[in-house]
Amino acid sequence: MFHELHSVLAGRGYPNTKIEGIYYWLWEIGKNFSLYSNQGKFGSNKLFIDAKIGDLAKVLSAIKGVIPPENGATKNQKFKKFGARTKNFVTGQLVHEGLRFQFEDADSANKFLNVCEDFANKGLAAAAEMAFLYEQVATKTTSRQTIVSTRVGQNKFREKVIRYWKTCAITGCNVTSILKSSHIKPWACSDSLEKLDAFNGILLTPNLDSLFDLGLIAFTDEGRIMIATELSTEACQSLGISSEMQLRKINTAHIPYLNYHRERLFRDKLLG
Template sequence: MSLLTIPLPFFSYSDGKEEYKYHVSQQGIDVKLFFVETNLEYNRFFAWGSTLKNNNNNDVIIIRLLSRDDYRASYSARFYVKTKSLNKNTLDISIAHQMKLLIKRNELQPIALLSDQEQSAANDIAVINADETIRETEKKRLISARIGQGKYRSDLLMEWQGCAVTGCTDEALLVASHIKPWSRSTNEERLDPNNGLLLVATLDKAFDRYLISFNDDGTILISKAFKDYALVGITSDIKIKTKQEHAKYLVDHRQQFENLQAI
């Protein structure tokens, strides 16, 4: 292997699921890893000469950056390292692998803190990816549904034509929201468009927190804890266009809503 010649101090790679960005300097290499499906971003600076751990928990010392084949390929940007436990032999470790190893060991945290809702989604997606009983095609559909994208979102856009409450049609403001929460739904229910409402972001948040709910006929229910509901455009005479297929999901949401009213 020979030293990697980098024409620019910055380059990146993305395969649709993960995106790696590298900035190389005389001091070391700054790496940013972004997971597309979970919207998680990690950053790590690897200084030349710093000590890491490999898979076998052996100390490895970063010597320099190497390339195997094309440096633009996913895992070919690699550290050239020295280990103390292998008779000081040298080997290489991919940057991508080292980043994932640090994340797995909880030694590397996301750059930005996630909201509870975002963290919940990230955890659910991790569970889906780890489930070997689910086919890859179904995993993709479930992940898209969990983040309110893909076919699930398209189905809701076709069904509702806009926000179920306000009628807003600006897709940038619309959220594909599950009626029966993801955590209590089967995989079939998670993909069922009848288990979904299309709402503007403010109303989606209110619905998710059980500040509002709906009867089977679509009339709105407003929580006693929601004091400022009028400030976000909610009135007690709101009624959405529901179908019979929504009823089994609405009853679940209403039950949680009513439980909170009794507290």
């Protein structure tokens, strides 16, 4: 893990401001683009971008040596320059959110910042093009290697989803061996990063997993269940589902995937 981010940022000459209190600094990368960094007794090893720009986060995550946020958005009231905000259910206040990135070395940190500059000055397409130039040339693989790689990826995905949810996302069932780690945006429709993103996953009991995969249930951005009208009251009762159900917790990183599922897979949307 690289712990000298402040040296890299200062060396690039970005205007900066120490945030009131300790630990955080604001860096102005472009006219309308800001980053926050931490600075503690063990050095500086984290950069945060606005959680509102998820498309850029996906581009940045593809850079070799960049360690993407595994725990979704970080809530911090000090991130006042960020547009992403969610309500704190305890206080009722809106809290700013950022996506945390870390780095293996100075080279990956500089590539990250180069892409951020392109985004700030030229937009997402230019940033994506620069990130693509940094990608390693893919080596040819056999069919067997591809199958093995896919299985390893699916196992890693399941481990991440279980680590996040721990129990069924709705019922709280803790019999992990029977729970299904389902992709919210289907595997076949996901890019290489989305396939392994824990926030594209949901841990469900088998009956709820089947209903979700078939588009007979979906979830709002707040996690409330949506039940397809073709499921009768009797069917819902026999399946053990009700309109009172909801996901036990939601992170901002889940929202694009939940929206994809509602718009592309939910039966009422398709039939409407």
